[in-house]
Each structure stands twice: as C-alpha cells, then as structure tokens.
Amino acid sequence: MRILFVGAEAAPIAKVGGMGDVIGALPKVLRSHGHDVRIMLPYYGGLEQWFPTPGKPVWQGSAMFQDFDVFETLLPGTDVPLYLLGHPAFAPKRIYAGPDEAWRFTLFANGAAEFAWNYWTPDIIHCHDWHTSMIPVWMHQTPNIRTVFTIHNLAYQGPSKAQLATMTWCPDYMQGHNAIAAAVQFADRVTTVSPTYAQQIQTPEYGETVEGLLSFISGKLSGILNGIDTEVYNPETDPSLAQNFGVATIDRRPINKRELQKEVGLTPNPDCLLMGIVSRLVEQKGLDLVIQTMERFLAYSDAQLIVLGTGDRYYETELWQLASRYPGRVGVQLLYSEPLARRIYAGTDVFLMPSRFEPCGISQMLAMRYGSIPIVRRTGGLVDTVTHHDPQHGQGTGYCFDRYEPLDFFACMVRAWEGFRYKQPWTALQTRAMRQDYSWDKSAKDYISLYQDILGKPEAALTSSGTVPSATRA
Numbered sequence: 379m380r381i382l383f384v385g386a387e388a389a390p391i392a393k394v395g396g397m398g399d400v401i402g403a404l405p406k407v408l409r410s411h412g413h414d415v416r417i418m419l420p421y422y423g424g425l426e427q428w429f430p431t432p433g434k435p436v437w438q439g440s441a442m443f444q445d446f447d448v449f450e451t452l453l454p455g456t457d458v459p460l461y462l463l464g465h466p467a468f469a470p471k472r473i474y475a476g477p478d479e480a481w482r483f484t485l486f487a488n489g490a491a492e493f494a495w496n497y498w499t500p501d502i503i504h505c506h507d508w509h510t511s512m513i514p515v516w517m518h519q520t521p522n523i524r525t526v527f528t529i530h531n532l533a534y535q536g537p538s539k540a541q542l543a544t545m546t547w548c549p550d551y552m553q554g555h556n557a558i559a560a561a562v563q564f565a566d567r568v569t570t571v572s573p574t575y576a577q578q579i580q581t582p583e584y585g586e587t588v589e590g591l592l593s594f595i596s597g598k599l600s601g602i603l604n605g606i607d608t609e610v611y612n613p614e615t616d617p618s619l620a621q622n623f624g625v626a627t628i629d630r631r632p633i634n635k636r637e638l639q640k641e642v643g644l645t646p647n648p649d650c651l652l653m654g655i656v657s658r659l660v661e662q663k664g665l666d667l668v669i670q671t672m673e674r675f676l677a678y679s680d681a682q683l684i685v686l687g688t689g690d691r692y693y694e695t696e697l698w699q700l701a702s703r704y705p706g707r708v709g710v711q712l713l714y715s716e717p718l719a720r721r722i723y724a725g726t727d728v729f730l731m732p733s734r735f736e737p738c739g740i741s742q743m744l745a746m747r748y749g750s751i752p753i754v755r756r757t758g759g760l761v762d763t764v765t766h767h768d769p770q771h772g773q774g775t776g777y778c779f780d781r782y783e784p785l786d787f788f789a790c791m792v793r794a795w796e797g798f799r800y801k802q803p804w805t806a807l808q809t810r811a812m813r814q815d816y817s818w819d820k821s822a823k824d825y826i827s828l829y830q831d832i833l834g835k836p837e838a839a840l841t842s843s844g845t846v847p848s849a850t851r852a
C-alpha cells in the first residue's frame with residue numbers, strides 16, 4: 379500500500395510532544411512490513427540544521443492563492459521519504475503558536491491535498507490532528523485516495539467553520555463547526571491512540587464538546603495503542619546516559635541517579651526517592667495536583683523532584699517558585715531537551731503522570747523502559763499501559779489512582795515511597811516494567827489491517843512491493 383503520513387511533527391527533527399514520536403516511528407515500522415509509507419511536514423525554519431542543502435524542489439504547487447515548494451529528503455536515521463512543504467509562513471523557528479497558526483496549517487493541509495492529487499498519489503492519507511483536518515474534507519470526493527484521521531489530542535480542535543470558509547472557500551458541504559469536527563465526519567476511519575480514550579471521548583467528561591459527533595460516528599472510530607521506538611529509546615545503547623544498563627545489568631542504573639542529581643543541582647543521595655516529570659506544562663498533565671500536594675509530600679518524606687518542561691506561564695512560575703523554596707530537593711528545568719529527558723527517565727526512581735486526561739501517553743512507557751516506575755492517574759491510555767503494583771503476587775508495573783483528587787495522588791506517592799524502601803521487590807518491579815513490550819509491532823499490524831479494510835483488499839491482492847495495482851484500486 380502507498381500511505382502518506384501528514385502531520386505537524388516528526389521526531390527527531392520537529393517534535394514538541396508525543397505526536398512527534400508517533401509520526402517519527404510508525405512509518406519506518408510500516409515500511410518494514412513492505413508498505414510504501416512517506417511523510418509530509420512543513421519546512422519549519424531551523425530544519426536546515428538537518429538538511430543543509432535543500433536542493434531543488436521536486437514539485438511546486440499552489441493553494442489558497444499561495445505558491446509553495448515541496449522538497450524531498452529522508453527522515454534522518456531512517457529510509458522513510460520525507461516531503462517538506464516550504465512557504466514563508468513556516469520560515470520562523472517554531473512549530474506552534476503565533477497569530478497565523480490557523481491560517482498556516484490550513485495552507486499546509488490544502489497544500490498536502492494538492493500534492494497528493496498532482497505529484498505522489500497514495501492509496502491512503504493518514505492525517506494527524508486538526509492541522510491536517512481539511513484533507514479528509516477535500517478527499518471525500520476523490521474515491522482513489524482514502525483517509526484515516528488520528529486524534530492525538532482532542533483538546534485542540536483548530537479553526538472554526540467560519541474561519542475555514544474564509545480561508546479556503548470551502549463549500550457548504552463542509553459539515554461540522556470546526557476543523558476537527560469536519561475531519562471526523564469526512565475521514566473514512568477515525569482513530570485515537572488508545573482503546574480507553576476511544577471510549578472516553580464519546581462521553582461529556584472527555585469529549586471536549588464533540589462527544590455527540592464522536593458517538594454518532596463510533597462505527598468508524600477505534601483506539602489503537604501507541605508504541606515507542608525501542609531502537610531509539612534503549613537504555614543499553616542510549617548515548618545520552620552517564621551509564622548504560624539493561625535488565626541484566628540493572629545494578630549499574632544508580633550511577634545515572636547520582637549523575638542526574640549532580641547535573642540538576644539536587645543533593646546527591648542514593649537513598650531518597652527521586653521523582654521525575656518530563657512534560658508539556660499544560661492543564662492536561664495534572665500539574666495542579668503536583669502543585670497542591672508537593673510541599674506536603676516533601677515535608678513528609680525525603681523525596682526529591684526534577685521537572686523538565688515548558689508550557690503555560692502559570693505552571694512554569696509555580697514550579698519555579700517551588701524549586702526556589704526547596705534548593706537541593708527540587709530542580710526545575712524550563713526547557714526542551716531530548717538528552718536530559720532521557721537522563722531523567724534513566725535516573726529517577728518514579729515518574730509522575732497524574733494526568734487529567736491522557737489520549738495514550740508516551741512518557742510513561744519511556745519511563746518504564748528505562749526502569750523509572752510510573753505513578754499515574756487511571757485515565758485514557760494510562761489505563762491501557764500501566765497496571766498497579768501488587769507486591770504479594772509479583773504483578774503490576776506502577777502505582778495508579780482513580781479520582782482526580784490531591785489526596786488520592788498524595789496517597790499514591792506515599793505508597794510508592796514506602797515500596798521504594800524494600801529493595802528486592804522494588805528491583806523486581808523495575809525489571810517487570812523494563813520487560814514490558816511497548817514496541818510498535820502489534821499496533822503497526824492493527825494499522826495495516828485498518829488500511830486494508832478501508833481499501834477492501836485482502837493481503838493477497840497487494841503486489842510483492844506492497845502496492846495495490848492502480849487498475850484494481852478502489
């Protein structure tokens with residue numbers, strides 16, 4: 379099959395959060411199954427560091443009365459062809475934010491549609507989040523190109539119908555009151571990134587005002603759990619770590635804790651419970667629970683905390699103030715750093731993720747792979763990836779709580795702190811967490827079945843190169 383991934387992020391070149399991990403990893407796994415998968419991204423300012431000589435565009439097109447260029451290269455470290463859509467609107471060195479966000483991503487989506495009609499025609503365009511919402515709208519009248527729309531985060535829904543109509547002249551058939559609602563209606567299939575979240579978004583509590591629509595289209599909605607890139611995120615080979623380790627050499631892991639404590643200005647102490655957060659600092663991530671409980675927990679215990687993230691000014695300020703009140707015990711790094719993130723996964727004892735909602739969550743899986751035990755609220759993909767530690771039966775991979783209440787989170791941290799004092803069961807817990815299989819293999823197969831189902835083609839109808847002969851395309 380020929381599949382074009384279109385999205386705003388792809389690791390390692392343009393990543394803000396988990397969607398970048400997904401678009402950076404899944405295509406290469408799908409290609410290893412014999413499918414021709416390619417990616418299209420905006421050509422953001424700053425990407426020149428990855429591609430010093432952009433060369434000539436492979437195609438030039440226009441959309442919304444704007445001319446744009448498309449350059450072709452490979453996603454670094456992979457064999458995945460990457461198309462970069464170049465237009466001055468993407469010249470600034472930022473992925474999101476800015477007053478023109480709605481306009482420039484609508485241009486990107488429309489440009490990607492033009493590209494698929496005129497240059498490289500895939501069987502399926504796999505669209506990610508609202509930035510690509512116009513693609514299913516346009517493609518519903520193009521029977522040979524089908525669409526999958528994946529919701530990574532329903533909290534962001536893109537421009538309103540009125541804005542879209544002004545920007546794109548989209549005709550009245552564009553149903554739905556905003557970009558994401560339109561995509562959901564016109565896509566051949568809608569997916570989200572965990573089975574639990576696929577159910578939750580059909581309820582008022584998690585549906586972000588589109589729960590009615592999502593339950594109406596539930597026949598074409600499914601949840602496919604994210605994986606992680608186990609080649610790139612491997613504590614045995616990760617060059618960012620002070621000390622590599624694996625399940626068999628877990629006794630080497632404490633070196634990472636000591637070096638991390640030194641690096642972020644915490645008092646080196648192997649015996650205290652070192653807690654970590656690596657996150658976008660936004661309401662979704664449950665940071666108000668952290669802010670409400672942390673002083674009391676620090677007073678009650680010997681714990682330390684390291685936070686890495688950027689986001690809302692309110693959370694940045696609150697966390698910064700906490701760090702200034704607890705020098706040597708709380709370290710806050712308000713920045714984006716991939717190597718430091720990995721050192722936090724490898725050096726902390728527990729990883730906090732008390733999310734208000736969580737479509738899937740990649741961070742808790744990375745934490746487990748690196749032996750840091752997640753403390754999570756049981757919501758969305760956290761339900762599907764973390765099970766509660768049961769020391770008596772030697773089961774479970776983390777600590778979980780249900781209600782979004784400070785007391786419940788506090789109690790969960792106390793249980794983890796208590797558990798950490800018993801070294802043998804703790805090491806067994808770490809080993810279990812590290813042994814979990816969160817690779818993309820299973821989910822990639824689920825996506826392949828979904829694509830085949832849309833095309834109405836059994837595996838045998840595909841050619842040996844994995845493409846459907848054009849004469850037999852639907």
Ligand SMILES: Nc1ncnc2c1ncn2[C@@H]1O[C@H](COP(=O)(O)OP(=O)(O)O[C@H]2O[C@H](CO)[C@@H](O)[C@H](O)[C@H]2O)[C@@H](O)[C@H]1O
Nearest residue numbers: 395396397530657658687713714715719737738739740741
């Ligand atoms: N300051 C920083 N420095 C370095 N690295 C940082 C960082 N802040 C975050 N990261 C990295 O960004 C990723 C975060 O991914 P998550 O899936 O946990 O959450 P996010 O909300 O961004 O993703 C959304 O999309 C994904 C993908 O579908 C869903 O899993 C998730 O639930 C949904 O909210 C991790 O790889 C993490 O290490």
